[in-house]
Amino acid sequence: MTTSAATERNVTSGVVTILLTVSAMALTDAFVKYASSDMTLWQIYVCRSCLALPVLMLLAWGRFWPRAVGWVSLRSTLLVAMYLAIYAAIPVLDLSVIAASLYTGPLFIVLLSAVFLNDAVRPAHWVAVVLGFVGVLFVVQPVGSDFTPLSLVPVAAAFLYAAAAVLTRAKCADEAPVALAISLNIALVVCGSVVSGALILFQPGGAADYPFLLGTWSPVDPDTMSVLLVMALLIVAVTIGLARAYQSPRPQVIATFDYAYLISAVFWGFVFFGEVPDRATVAGMTLIVIAGMLVLARTKAAAGESKIKLAEKSGQE
Numbered sequence: 001m002t003t004s005a006a007t008e009r010n011v012t013s014g015v016v017t018i019l020l021t022v023s024a025m026a027l028t029d030a031f032v033k034y035a036s037s038d039m040t041l042w043q044i045y046v047c048r049s050c051l052a053l054p055v056l057m058l059l060a061w062g063r064f065w066p067r068a069v070g071w072v073s074l075r076s077t078l079l080v081a082m083y084l085a086i087y088a089a090i091p092v093l094d095l096s097v098i099a100a101s102l103y104t105g106p107l108f109i110v111l112l113s114a115v116f117l118n119d120a121v122r123p124a125h126w127v128a129v130v131l132g133f134v135g136v137l138f139v140v141q142p143v144g145s146d147f148t149p150l151s152l153v154p155v156a157a158a159f160l161y162a163a164a165a166v167l168t169r170a171k172c173a174d175e176a177p178v179a180l181a182i183s184l185n186i187a188l189v190v191c192g193s194v195v196s197g198a199l200i201l202f203q204p205g206g207a208a209d210y211p212f213l214l215g216t217w218s219p220v221d222p223d224t225m226s227v228l229l230v231m232a233l234l235i236v237a238v239t240i241g242l243a244r245a246y247q248s249p250r251p252q253v254i255a256t257f258d259y260a261y262l263i264s265a266v267f268w269g270f271v272f273f274g275e276v277p278d279r280a281t282v283a284g285m286t287l288i289v290i291a292g293m294l295v296l297a298r299t300k301a302a303a304g305e306s307k308i309k310l311a312e313k314s315g316q317e
Helices: 003-035 041-060 069-089 093-102 105-116 122-140 149-171 177-202 222-247 251-257 259-271 280-314
Strands: none
Touching: 003 041, 003 069, 003 093, 003 251, 003 259, 041 069, 041 177, 041 222, 069 093, 069 177, 093 122, 093 149, 093 259, 105 122, 105 149, 105 259, 122 259, 149 222, 177 222, 222 280, 251 280, 259 280
């Protein structure tokens, strides 16, 4: 198999993986929003990952120790901070608003890929990403009367997500996806345990106003355990999927399909919480889908051009 053909297949595999992953990601966020009235974020961090880690260890079959411990640890730290920025707004914002703010991330990914990976970003990719961002603006409606600055909090998460995605490609491409998933879940357990201990020790004020971040752990009854088990299975799929998707070539192409998360978030928001998108949201979703199709078409066209050039070169030889 030629290099160009292998690259095309890897990109296609990455696109399929990211589409499945972002759907699971949106469902995970819906469960976190659902559980936010009963559990603290730190309890979810610890309990969910403690349930997920044995499954990941079995999947690893002894291949769970990363080669580049420092880079993998940095990646995990970025993603833990990303989840914190996302989940901090979950109790007070609709999933669609969080998703739209978060998915300024592909813009950051394209920029960081060009700067740090020296990747050539085709004009069609820029057009698609900008088109997708316009779709996000339709959903967020930053000049609307219902706009709140809290909707911008996930933008910080978007940058952290982009940094982790580019780092995955640049420094963690040879790591086993399950090893990256294990590292992330260990980091979540450590973070949740440390913050929970600090809250017990220092007892900060404001817990009554914002128990999701500042409250204490609640008892785990059968219903809570069932929710945690579902979230654990989802986090296994998401952490492995993210690692595998961004190990594929051209993270800026994968990033454009990240916008599918917004569609999934709107869907799960309706299923769980009865959140019905308005016309502006539907218009934004349409632009996002068009952006994804544009990138896919341009990627296939570029692959075709590479095959033609390779055939012409072989003919000349």
